[in-house]
Amino acid sequence: MSETEAEDRDAAAIAALRRRQDRFLTETLPGALAMVNLEEADGPVPVEVAPGRDIFGRTCVLRVGGRDWRFWFGLNVFRLFAIHFVPVDLQNPLFRAACERHEAEDFIDWLRRDVFAFTFGGAEKIGYDVNWEVIEVDGRRFVSVWAVALCETDFLERPELRLFWAQDLAMMTESFIRNAVRAELTFDPAVSPRPV
Template structure:
């Protein structure tokens, strides 16, 4: 596979095998060439083995460059990958969410806004909600809004399993009451950030360039959102606001 940082993305054993194979071919060709030096009527063998040695040497150099060579990720390419993740990958995965009745939700997504994020609206006949998700290379932000007058501590207790589980994989959760400018709507913003620190190890490196890490985080966001929706249904919490969630 081609990767934006590594030109060839292969498992370690495959890299070693390819380099070793070309290296052995080179050594064998050189050995044959030297073995026939001075032997009458074997000049054709010497020419053939030298040609093979040249080909093996060229292949070895190219394989080393392609397999182990690195280049800087193109900025435009990274932006394109971010937009693709936000506008295509995430909506598709969020569309697999089911409410507490087992029904899937329709997902609509906005254009990119607030620099590196997008708004999502999830709804069916039972429930509807909005969220904002931002991807800043290796930092992820998920924002939910609640329309409620309940104390923050009460809501923390209601959603303790939803966001407690998120914290166990590295999320930092913040709760902030706010009044929406212009409408006066009272909301509670639940702000989830994923710096990817777990047991003092940074697990968010190369997020945009790693298919398995991207799959993990978008599926994890979907699972957290499904838990958020089902918990709200069970506890009759209004999770649909007039305002679109966004960084405050």
């Protein structure tokens, strides 16, 4: 095989990986997200993959109970990402009742310990690393929560792995929404989570 043929073969393989990656984010994952089961939903949850993409991720919008929930999901061949933005709300009555101090770092601790302990604790058990950071977007503060998992290197080649990870992300998303509603968290539908 000539060097040119090898380069052409590699270019075709990379293009095929990108198509599979995009298909996971635009078809497989939204199909799993549509099966999210919430009391606020009347039947299947409408899922929209927002137009446009960045390097390897997409924003998905779930419409539940008259509210839009925005999540950013990314797939870098076999590294999976889920990013959520939670507005810092130091006036949230449940937060104020649970914490003596009312600073942004206390808000993160409350989210981690009281609101999303099971959501992200379960994710950590199967291999996600979960990170929490206060950020500013358009003059407003948010807690950026991003979960990252390393999948098997042949993830895109194996349908059972794609289904597993899509359903796992859907379960994490369902748990996130349920716990956010219970904690009376408010979200700005105009702000989409994204890598920071």
